[in-house]
Amino acid sequence: MNKVKLWTKDFLIVSIANFFLYFTFYLLMVALTTFATEKFLATPSEAGLASGIFVIGTLIARLFSGKSID
Incomplete structure (x- = not known):
């Protein structure tokens, strides 16, 4: 059985981007x-x-932005 990795490069990039967004x-x-x-x-x-x-x-x-993004 293959384990899915959580800490991938994409996950880290999105997490860091969200951190700076909310920090701002x-x-x-x-x-x-x-x-x-x-x-x-x-x-x-x-x-x-x-x-x-x-x-x-x-x-x-x-x-409203969540609905428009979908």
Whole structure:
């Protein structure tokens, strides 16, 4: 019986690409709140609301982009 390898070259490339994609997403969330508080003089709760709206928007976008990719 042949064993299927998990750690192939393609798997590693996709994993690294996904890591950098999500790493950029999380850095953008942190930068968004800092930018809102410094440039727009928003309160921390308003900056958190902006970050929350960003997260909800990306979740909704994932629903539509997944259907369009298929």
